[in-house]
Amino acid sequence: xKYTKFDKSKKYDLNIIFVFEDNLASINRVVDKGPxxxxxxxxxxxxxxxxxxxxxxxxxxxxxxxxxYFIGLGKKSELTIQGxxxxxxxxxxxINSYKISTVSIDLTNLKxxxxxxxxxxxxxxxxxxxxYKGTTTSELKxxxxxxxxxxxxxxxxxxxxxxxxxxxGINKARMLGDTPSNICNPTFLAKxxxxxxxxxxxxxxxxxxxxxxxxxxxxxxxxxxxxxxxxAKLVIIKYTPIKKKQPIVLVxxxxxxxxxxxxxxxxxxxDEMKYDMSxxxxxxxxxxxxxxxxxxxxxxxILACAENMPGSQATRPGDVVTSMSGITxxxxxxxAEGRLVLCDALTFCKxxxxxxxxxxxxxxxxxxxxxxxxPSGLFSNSxxxxxxxxxxxxxxGDRVWELPLxxxxxxxxxxxxxxxxxxxxxxxxxxxxxxxLATFTKDQKWAHLDIAGTAWEIGQDKGSTGRPVKLxxxxxxxxx
Ligand code: BES
Ligand code: MN
Ligand code: ZN
Numbered sequence: 001x002k003y004t005k006f007d008k009s010k011k012y013d014l015n016i017i018f019v020f021e022d023n024l025a026s027i028n029r030v031v032d033k034g035p036x037x038x039x040x041x042x043x044x045x046x047x048x049x050x051x052x053x054x055x056x057x058x059x060x061x062x063x064x065x066x067x068x069y070f071i072g073l074g075k076k077s078e079l080t081i082q083g084x085x086x087x088x089x090x091x092x093x094x095i096n097s098y099k100i101s102t103v104s105i106d107l108t109n110l111k112x113x114x115x116x117x118x119x120x121x122x123x124x125x126x127x128x129x130x131x132y133k134g135t136t137t138s139e140l141k142x143x144x145x146x147x148x149x150x151x152x153x154x155x156x157x158x159x160x161x162x163x164x165x166x167x168x169g170i171n172k173a174r175m176l177g178d179t180p181s182n183i184c185n186p187t188f189l190a191k192x193x194x195x196x197x198x199x200x201x202x203x204x205x206x207x208x209x210x211x212x213x214x215x216x217x218x219x220x221x222x223x224x225x226x227x228x229x230x231x232a233k234l235v236i237i238k239y240t241p242i243k244k245k246q247p248i249v250l251v252x253x254x255x256x257x258x259x260x261x262x263x264x265x266x267x268x269x270x271d272e273m274k275y276d277m278s279x280x281x282x283x284x285x286x287x288x289x290x291x292x293x294x295x296x297x298x299x300x301x302i303l304a305c306a307e308n309m310p311g312s313q314a315t316r317p318g319d320v321v322t323s324m325s326g327i328t329x330x331x332x333x334x335x336a337e338g339r340l341v342l343c344d345a346l347t348f349c350k351x352x353x354x355x356x357x358x359x360x361x362x363x364x365x366x367x368x369x370x371x372x373x374x375p376s377g378l379f380s381n382s383x384x385x386x387x388x389x390x391x392x393x394x395x396x397g398d399r400v401w402e403l404p405l406x407x408x409x410x411x412x413x414x415x416x417x418x419x420x421x422x423x424x425x426x427x428x429x430x431x432x433x434x435x436x437l438a439t440f441t442k443d444q445k446w447a448h449l450d451i452a453g454t455a456w457e458i459g460q461d462k463g464s465t466g467r468p469v470k471l472x473x474x475x476x477x478x479x480x
Pocket of ligand 3: 337
């Protein structure tokens with residue numbers, strides 16, 4: 001897709017205009033005088049155009065100079081980025097089925113920061129062009145953005161190219177998530193990371209194999225892959241263009257398939273466990289976006305990749321392993337494997353002297369039960385860091401909700417047979433999982449995002465969402 005500034009001397013096949021239910025009159029400002037304007041006034045008084053969230057109206061006639069597509073956004077005072085995106089996404093699904101090649105989109109009336117609204121628009125448009133099978137029907141080629149005049153050409157072009165970089169990162173994460181586990185195994189993820197190094201000179205990738213992880217004493221991570229024929233990989237993606245600046249470290253859960261191991265999962269919907277590497281996918285997507293934007297910040301991505309299978313060498317419930325930190329772990333449930341790979345990656349990453357550590361993981365079904373599929377669960381030992389993450393969530397509409405880490409949750413993972421056990425009691429499973437991770441990051445500014453509910457969509461739109469790439473790229477852009 002090519003993005004340009006709106007040019008009123010040009011004609012576009014369709015002109016997209018946002019309407020608010022409490023500010024309908026403002027439409028008149030943007031449509032042509034004459035028959036179009038008369039018909040629109042009538043549509044408003046007949047309540048055909050309502051501006052309600054979810055309402056969409058196409059208005060075209062050979063009597064008009066231009067065709068219009070109105071997208072309702074509800075009340076102006078209640079507008080949020082995610083509300084904007086949701087309505088634009090639904091509209092694009094329709095618009096992409098029309099045989100048109102140029103659209104304009106009017107962003108002038110939205111009172112959200114230029115960058116954030118342009119970013120949100122481009123990301124939704126680019127996302128709407130993605131299809132795992134490569135069978136998109138869209139014929140759209142040019143999108144002209146009408147914005148408030150505050151941006152000069154240079155700023156406009158910079159915003160566009162940054163937004164495209166973020167979109168590409170999101171679509172990369174989606175592609176990786178959607179790729180089935182017979183292809184997307186730990187070795188595949190390592191190769192995908194390695195590809196970044198080829199494309200971007202600013203990126204360096206290191207891959208640790210099981211032998212190297214054994215000599216680092218990563219007994220916890222290796223206990224997960226021991227039931228599978230696929231060897232585990234620890235992948236380090238370095239993007240550090242600034243000298244002597246402590247990096248932000250992003251750690252991703254990369255379980256390329258989660259059968260549960262000996263604590264086998266039920267068969268229903270087990271296919272969804274191909275998405276259990278979405279944390280790692282979001283790290284790859286974010287690293288790619290940083291390099292593509294030429295971002296002036298240091299970021300290191302770590303992918304903890306393994307396949308959780310119930311092979312003959314698999315961990316038995318009750319087995320005790322020693323993690324890289326020296327902390328011993330009694331594995332009571334082999335399906336709580338994400339925390340087992342992450343804890344060693346979290347210990348390992350300290351050697352980079354991180355400014356902040358963020359880990360992303362499809363960690364618990366409990367998070368999905370507790371929060372639903374709208375926000376990612378946020379956990380942190382630093383209120384400074386969690387505020388910054390919430391700020392990025394607000395900027396991007398990639399929402400998070402913070403849950404507490406009281407001492408009581410840590411008490412639940414005590415055991416007679418090791419330093420800690422890998423599951424808590426019956427309740428609050430997302431939090432006991434986070435408490436497990438927090439045990440390994442006590443001396444660091446650390447946050448954990450449980451993306452079990454947000455990394456993929458179910459139902460008709462089944463597929464990877466690419467979340468939280470948008471949140472993470474905003475975080476690294478705004479915390480230089
Ligand atoms: N990958 C799953 C979490 C998951 C489940 C994400 C369903 C999305 C949908 C994770 O490895 C897991 O199996 N967690 C267990 C933990 C339990 C054994 C303490 C869970 O949530 O049931
Ligand atoms: Mn599991
Ligand atoms: Zn898992």
